[in-house]
Amino acid sequence: MATINQKIVLASRPVGMVSESNFRLVEEEVRELNEGEVLFRAQYLSVDPYMRGRMNDTKSYADPVGIGEVMTGEIIGPVESSKNPRYKEGDIVAGRVGWQKYAISDGKGLRKIKPSSVPISTSLGVLGMPGLTAYFGLLDVCQAKEGDTVVVSGAAGAVGSVVGQIAKIKGCRVVGIAGSDDKLNWITEELGFDAGINYKTSENITEELKNHCPQGVNCYFDNVGGPITDAVFPLLALNSHIAICGQISMYNSEKGEKGPRLLWNLIVKRATIQGFLVFDYFDRFSEAMPELTEWVASGKIKYRENVIDGLENAPRAFIGLFKGENTGKQLVRIS
Amino acid sequence: MATINQKIVLASRPVGMVSESNFRLVEEEVRELNEGEVLFRAQYLSVDPYMRGRMNDTKSYADPVGIGEVMTGEIIGPVESSKNPRYKEGDIVAGRVGWQKYAISDGKGLRKIKPSSVPISTSLGVLGMPGLTAYFGLLDVCQAKEGDTVVVSGAAGAVGSVVGQIAKIKGCRVVGIAGSDDKLNWITEELGFDAGINYKTSENITEELKNHCPQGVNCYFDNVGGPITDAVFPLLALNSHIAICGQISMYNSEKGEKGPRLLWNLIVKRATIQGFLVFDYFDRFSEAMPELTEWVASGKIKYRENVIDGLENAPRAFIGLFKGENTGKQLVRIS
Secondary structure (H helix, E strand, O other): OOOEEEEEEEOOOOOOOOOHHHEEEEEEEOOOOOOOOEEEEOOEEEOOOOHHHHOOOOOOOOOOOOOOOEOOOOEEEEEEEEOOOOOOOOOEEEEOOOOEOEEEEOOOOOEEOOOOOOOHHHHHOOOOHHHHHHHHHHHHHOOOOOOOEEEEEOOOEOOHHHHHHHHHHOOOEEEEEEOOHHHHHHHHHHOOOOEEEEOOOOOOHHHHHHHHOOOOEEEEEEOOOHHHHHHHHHHEEEEEEEEEOOOHHHOOOOOOOEEEOOHHHHHHHOOEEEEOOHHHHHHHHHHHHHHHHHHHHOOOOOOOEEEEEOHHHHHHHHHHHHOOOOOEEEEEEOO | OOOEEEEEEEOOOOOOOOOHHHEEEEEEEOOOOOOOOEEEEOOEEEOOOOHHHHOOOOOOOOOOOOOOOEOOOOEEEEEEEEOOOOOOOOOEEEEOOOOEOEEEEOOOOOEEEOOOOOOHHHHHOOOOHHHHHHHHHHHHHOOOOOOOEEEEEOOOEOOHHHHHHHHHHOOOEEEEEEOOHHHHHHHHHHOOOOEEEEOOOOOOHHHHHHHHOOOOEEEEEEOOOHHHHHHHHHHEEEEEEEEEOOOHHHOOOOOOOEEEOOHHHHHHHOOEEEEOOHHHHHHHHHHHHHHHHHHHHOOOOOOOEEEEEOHHHHHHHHHHHHOOOOOEEEEEEOO
16 A cells, blocks of 8 residues: 655745735645655644745745745654665664655755664754754854853743853853743743843843843844844944844734834844854854764753644644743654 | 034934934034044034934944934044144045034044045045945845846935946946936946836836846845845845845835735845845955955946035935935935
8 A cells, every 4th residue: 555645735825914814734645765765754844934034035045935835844754765775774863855755865965863862863963953043143243251241132942041041051141032921930940041021021121131231242243133132232242242043023023023123233232133044054054063962961061842743733843932932942743 | 613514413203204304413612622522623524314213212233323413424524623643634534423513532533534526525425324334235245246137226325326336347237226217327327237117107117127127137236125136036046146225115114014025035045135235344444445446436336425515405415315316326416
């Protein structure tokens, strides 16, 4: 009997907030492997905020997903069969092959995951793209160093939670901004952040930050943008660095949003803002991975996963990212 | 008979657009010199946009000017008398001693101007702070290199006109944005810019820029901010650099202005925005000055001065900066 693949395709382009109706689950037979190909099965799918941009019909740093095409994304799981000498049945591989249960790959771009003491799902989170994003964004773009005050928005997310913990390892003072008291409790009580601010209940984020950052903000790692980022600007320290990793607060905006003009602050503080993509650091992943792996293995970096079961629920898991429903890495467990 | 000094003091703080009523001319006797002091006379006063910030009662990168205090600014002229062994009568010196006809200094922070083939007024412009600002902003902050496309706003001003010419020397394609056809004629016909855009008459600055910058914008040197800067953002090239030198379009705003939120562009283009102050490059002035001097002496950098006579007219000259009245460096000739 033929194996049936399930995949989530883009049914329509969202206008404003993405909804489940923008996705469609389709089934199809898995075809025979050609020479050099490998078939693997998804145990986990990663859903990430950046995917919202791919749903728009505009060229960003990558091409948009076409209508009817499988949603872009990374899955991880075992090789089911292989006609590629580099992979054998049972190997665990991760690949950016989209939201689907089975994938056929020629092996290019696949990562083989070595067996280790940590669950394979971490390869989509703390030991995958989000962890590497945190590492390079904080250490390279923000240039965080001992004694700095680091502020991170989206602090309880897959990236932000790792940013804060690496900053603590490096001897920084760390303040996280997140959207619930539960998230703040997690980052301060379990992850060791020095302070947290609930942007949903704060009456004045800048004033709260000022109390927590008496020396100003040397590094701001921005995952969200919008009014939260506006609130950080007045507290920038001299020669401070802002890393623009994400702007999740605006991904579902129907039209461009307006905000205060803030560039003048950059002169006053001789500050630098830099946008970055983790893929630009590809050549240095091998420098970061052993360090991240050691920190996770030794418990210096803790992580949490928010798991939703069933590929059919991937759209709901994805939409939850924009509602702040996840603490830590949002995953979809498929089988 | 005692020598009478004239000086322009801050009479009141402007609310919104600065006006002549915010200044007052006062006279006072020049006192006797103490040991170690030098008296010098202003031939020229430099008026510069940054001074607008000093008129507000807010701490920026420097303290505000107090009510009744002399306006901050740099003058240049001959030493009249000296009890400082480093200066003798007739020496030409420049110093940031404020808007006044005579100044007594202990010599600290004075620059002695060597006799040369160029007029001494250039030490307040192309061979002074504006020229150095252009040099470091373009070469260090923007990291302009051969083959880059450079866009500069305020292109016919004291800084912008030098930015474009240094960029041409370095083998860049240069597009200037300015506010009159006369200014554009000057920068393209005389200074060698490749193209110019009149932001006051352009129907779509972004579209015009796109035509002039087919490879995108690698370096944007920003003197003005606001909608002109918004228009450049969509054209940023990969790994582009924006130097924030000034934001003159907003210096007279009564309350903070709003504009489109643009930080997302920085991720897409992995672009960097950096605010800078030329004074942070003080230790490297001696590296830049010989090069600038040679370029001016050899005619590779041309300059223009907009001269208004009379210290009493300094407020009018200053206000003219915000109306775009100057082409090149705005100076006040005092005696």
